[in-house]
Amino acid sequence: MMKRNIVIVLMVTGLFWSCQNDDDQSPQPPEFGIAGETLNTMSTYEQTVFNGGSNGDINVYNPMDKTLLLQSFKNGKDDSEGFWTIRINGVDIENQKLPYALTGVEGTITWVDESVKNLQAQCAAPDVLCFYSGVGVDEVKITIDSVDDSVITGKFEGKLYHITVNPSVIRDTDDMVEIVKGAFTIKFQTK
Template sequence: MKYSITIVLILIFMSCASEDEPEATDRGTYISGTVDSKVENYQQLNFENVNTSNTFFSKSKETWLQAYENKEETSTGGHWRIRIHDLNILKASLPYSDWSTTSASIAWDNNLTDKDNRCGGIDAGCEFIGSTEKGLKLIIKSVTDNYIEGEFSGRFYLTGVGFSRFRDEDTYVNVSGGNFRIKFSLDDN
């Protein structure tokens, strides 16, 4: 009986100890955030012959970053898109979070917008967009060897893009724990 109890106690102790150990994962390059309690973790994709895919444009000081939910078909599933304006990310003092003279926006879409009549039709669409001008918290933590990393959180409002331009202050998602690590190319043109 003592032998059985000892084995059970050892097994319980071992199972508790293994739960405390962190699981090692390599997340690679991604943009991720918790959208209304659901983690939306999308991977970086680069498209051949497309100069807007994960690029820092040094002359205009624009940075365009993106990640997609579905690597096989980018027109379905969702995406994250980060746009940083008027900031030379290679020379910025890091961590960077003072958006008083620069701006940035982050868009998220996972086809929730398809349910809104304003978002359908030719050359119309919608995304949930957060902006540093409207309270988005964005911190660029590091820019090293053509990798940019940062964190973000805030309220993202349903926004019409294409020909149907609008911003619906009553339709939004809350994003927390956002972070990204994207490899970018440099465009000197």
């Protein structure tokens, strides 16, 4: 009888502990994608383009000019609802000592979300393009942590400024979003 009570207590304790931990765990991020906390909300967009996309450049590393355009979409299909873009310029990711912090114009981050239309009235017009963007010159910090088996991982943070395009480009330095806890894991191809 004593053994049976101990087994029941252990099972109940294990079940209680398991349920207690479920409440504290954050949702599991996708295997491949880009995520960052902005406007007090975590924006996690899963990578769905593995073959270069319609223009052949998305998530494709070009070793000749050392560029890589990392991109993931909010709806998993296209850029209509939002996307993350991390552009890496002039960095030989295949032969770089890691971790490597991108400097100057080696890295830019762009974030678009349909909620931007609510932040700026002019962005609701169909012929106006709006997004937030930051360059690695005192605005964003991008670090490549690993490049292994055609998968690049890293982290980012910084300030992205509102850009409006129609027909000229306007960079609003009074409208900025702060990005924290940014991370990326993207599978890429090499040209």
